[in-house]
Amino acid sequence: MQPLTNRSKIVVKKEMSLYERIYLPAIFSGMMITMSHFFKKKPTIQYPEQTRPFSAVYRGQHVLKRDDNGAERCTACGLCAVACPAEAITMVAAERKRGEEKLYREEKYAAVYEINMLRCIFCGDCEDACPKEAIFLTDRKVDSEVKRNLFTYGKDILVEGVEKDKRVDVSKRQTPEVLEFKKHKEFEHNR
Numbered sequence: 382m383q384p385l386t387n388r389s390k391i392v393v394k395k396e397m398s399l400y401e402r403i404y405l406p407a408i409f410s411g412m413m414i415t416m417s418h419f420f421k422k423k424p425t426i427q428y429p430e431q432t433r434p435f436s437a438v439y440r441g442q443h444v445l446k447r448d449d450n451g452a453e454r455c456t457a458c459g460l461c462a463v464a465c466p467a468e469a470i471t472m473v474a475a476e477r478k479r480g481e482e483k484l485y486r487e488e489k490y491a492a493v494y495e496i497n498m499l500r501c502i503f504c505g506d507c508e509d510a511c512p513k514e515a516i517f518l519t520d521r522k523v524d525s526e527v528k529r530n531l532f533t534y535g536k537d538i539l540v541e542g543v544e545k546d547k548r549v550d551v552s553k554r555q556t557p558e559v560l561e562f563k564k565h566k567e568f569e570h571n572r
């Protein structure tokens with residue numbers, strides 16, 4: 382049959398030479414390659430005793446932030462849940478009552494806020510979608526567990542502590558471009 386291109390090659394099954402038939406040179410050459418790896422720097426990391434340095438923008442376990450006065454920033458708008466491609470976020474909104482101003486920054490807040498860490502793909506879309514700077518991904522790792530239900534993280538795990546030493550600093554994780562963007566007057570309510 383006439384070939385459509387001239388790229389095909391005719392393969393010839395030629396007889397092996399004596400040098401090839403005794404196999405020893407090929408075995409010796411293979412051993413040399415193996416031996417050469419003994420003296421190379423090992424790329425294997427002995428985890429968990431050793432860990433690699435994390436990227437400054439590593440996306441790990443989420444944090445739900447509080448404002449400077451200690452009130453929860455999340456207003457249960459649901460934008461993070463809508464943006465989540467893995468449908469990992471669920472929440473129940475509630476109305477703030479009189480006297481709860483110190484607990485919740487806005488009139489609406491998340492009475493329940495859950496992230497299923499087994500569904501999460503740590504894409505960061507929830508962080509990008511949040512208009513209140515309430516949710517961030519951090520460099521903390523999600524702990525391994527043996528039961529699936531332990532991977533549903535609620536507010537008890539996600540919301541940062543009120544005390545200054547329990548706050549999670551996310552300022553260094555934002556790129557200069559993001560910080561520049563947030564300087565715009567029209568986004569002041571986000572801070």
Ligand code: SF4
Nearest residue numbers: 465501502504505507
């Ligand atoms: S990081 Fe991505 S997958 Fe995980 S909860 Fe946020 S939006 Fe969903």
Ligand code: SF4
Nearest residue numbers: 455456458459461511
């Ligand atoms: S974390 Fe942000 S986007 Fe998600 S419900 Fe709260 S305020 Fe809205």
